[in-house]
Amino acid sequence: MMSHARERGAVNLMMLFIFTLVIAIGGWALWFGQFKDNEALKKKAKSTSAERDIAFDKVTALREAMNSFAKEVGEVPVPVPEPADGEPPQVYLERFNNDYVRPVRQRITESRNSLEADATLNTLMGILGPAEAAINKRDAEIASLKNDLTQAKADKASAEQANDQLLEEQRTELARRSQELEDEKQRNATKEQQLESQKDDLATQLSRITDTYEKAVSTHRAELIRVSDTMSELDREVRDIKRGLRIKKEKDLPDGKILDVDYRTGLCWIDIGTKQVLRRGTRFRTYGFLKGKVKDYHGYIVVRDVEKDRALCALEGDARPERGDFVTNPYFDRNEQKIFYFLGNLPGRFNNQQAKAILEDNRAKVVMKFDPHVDFLVIGDNPDPEAVGEDANPNWFKETKEYTDALRWNIEMIRSKDLEIFLDY
Template identity: 30%
Template sequence: MNAFTRRSQAGAVHTMWLVSIMILWLATLALLYVTNADIASSQTRAADAEARTVQAVAKLDVAIADHKSLSDVVGYFDATDISARANITALKLDLDAAKAEAGNVLGGPDSTVTVDQTIKALISAHQAALLAKQQADTALSSELADRAAADQRTASLDTQYKAQIAQLRQDLSDEQNRSSTQATGYDRQLVDLRDQQQASDDSARSTQRTLDEAQLDANRAAALAEAQIAALAAERSPVEPGQPDGEILAVSADGTVAWIDVGSRNALRPGTRFDVLRLGKGGLYTGKGVVEVRRVEHDMAIVGLLGEADTFDPILPGDVVLNPLFRRNTITRYYLLGEFPLSMSKEFVTTRLSDLGGSVDGTLGTGTDVLVLGHKNLADGEFAVELNETDEYRQADRLGMRIMRLDDLSRFLSF
């Protein structure tokens, strides 16, 4: 192979490399063009997307502003919370509730009202509330005015009281001056009274001598009266306490009715009660029950048992009867001393004793048979006098009267 051929081949190879490089360069330019076109298209689309995003953000900001404004009006937005959003659901629920309430007020529970009507109803209610507030303010102003007037009256009264106190102090000073003047006069009167006292003492000594002589005469008269009382006590023949008043003649089969040997000839009255006694060993009486007179005949009486009969110790013929208030063929005279309880008053005791054939004396005398003791006067407290320390008790004791306590005979007086 010659040099020309080698040069020809070398030129061909160079040309091929040149052509390849050109082709690669053209391909690169084509690829670069296509890439730039895509980038431009992408940038256009991105710009459009960014514009739409800006519009959406603007709409969102408007919506958020509207929500916030609405929330500020109805109270559904917390201004202190940066992330706070309007609670549209709660707002809608409250608007629906307000519309329903407005419907109830405007047209009944089935009425449908609009938001405008609801707002008008709320405005009307708000105006009514404002009117009520104005009325309350007016009332408060009136009350404040009344209090101011009261304060003025209080100040006026305080002034009057101070004037009265000043006058009273002046009166007190005048009275003290008058008292001092009177004290001087009283000193002079005291001297005169001492002179009079001396004269009175002389007269009293003379009177005392006269009283001593009168006391001597009174002692003589009292001794004579004591002698007469002793004679009356010796002549008195009281019935010995505990002596039977009668005897059981017969008893019914059931032991609840009996006959006694005391009748109208002995001054017996219906309603009189007797203790039924039997004579035991040693001459002592044992109680068997209480009977009450039901019917009185001439020489006997029918009595009924009070309470239930004792099957182991029944009333039998031969038993005796006793009542400390009853005296055969005699009207017993009583005198009531002391205070008597409401359940057993003096009026009641007087009536019952009269019903049972006795009598009650207004004053204690020599003809009185029985002294009935009540209770001492508790109204006098520690100064109350015991009944056995009274003049009546001492006189009854001297005259030999029978003395009984109300508690001992109250069961014979009850119905």
């Protein structure tokens, strides 16, 4: 909202600037028009002055005619007035008309009345006729010039009045726009104060919400820690139960037994099938019992074909199982898959990728994330390339989170050499 108010203020300032510029251009146009009118009047006055000189020459000729006339009538005409220095043309013409032309006309009239029948008068009229016509024409031009000057003065006064009126209107409009701009500034200032107040209120609300959120997060984290501890305890109990079952299974519970053996074909049948999630390629170890329930191992067999309730297996190497022998595989479980996690790099005959491939081929699983569902944490060498020689720490794994979690979750930890039992199976 503050940005919008500032934009409106900027627009008003721009409009005010444009309006002032229009006023200035209008005033300049009026002045320029008046200036052109004055120049035209000056040119016309100059032309009139030149014509006045021509008229003056004619007046001089008239005076000479009057002198000739005086010889006939015995009278001397009045002297022709000379223009004074700096005297305006209209003033001089007015004075010439009053001081010379009118007396001459009066004497001519008097001469006409007294010498009307005289032949000399006819000669004089022939001389004075053109001069009188020139004087009448000049009088008309002088009157026209006076009218032009009067009209020019009237136009100038009208233009000045119109200009003053326009300037007054522009001043009024400028004052109005200035007042609008001031009002807009006041409204913007009020809005800014309101926005600042709203901002402070929002900041207070945000601080209160943040405090509530942090308290809720803290409570939630504490609850998560409690739940995590509870789950870890339950996982530990489950691990203990599963470990006990696995130990019992390895000791007392085989995966199945041999139904029949044919040494000539090197094949045998076992009582495990697809119902027990058995797949081809699974390898079992066979054993029977001696006196005292001591296990007597008879070699390995590999599943070749699987049916619903039984599977056909091939004898491996010098295996000599007997009908009724038991079969076992630490990877195989009717309902569970063994999960491994590698901590560090495996030394020895198999690296991490090779060991992973072998384990997965035997129905086990190798995961990249450590969690309570892992069955075996396999500890290898320190993956740090700089941890060699004197810098090597044989117990480096004890500083890892996986080791701490394995202790907390009671997950079985084995060395890489112990993993070879599974890899050789």
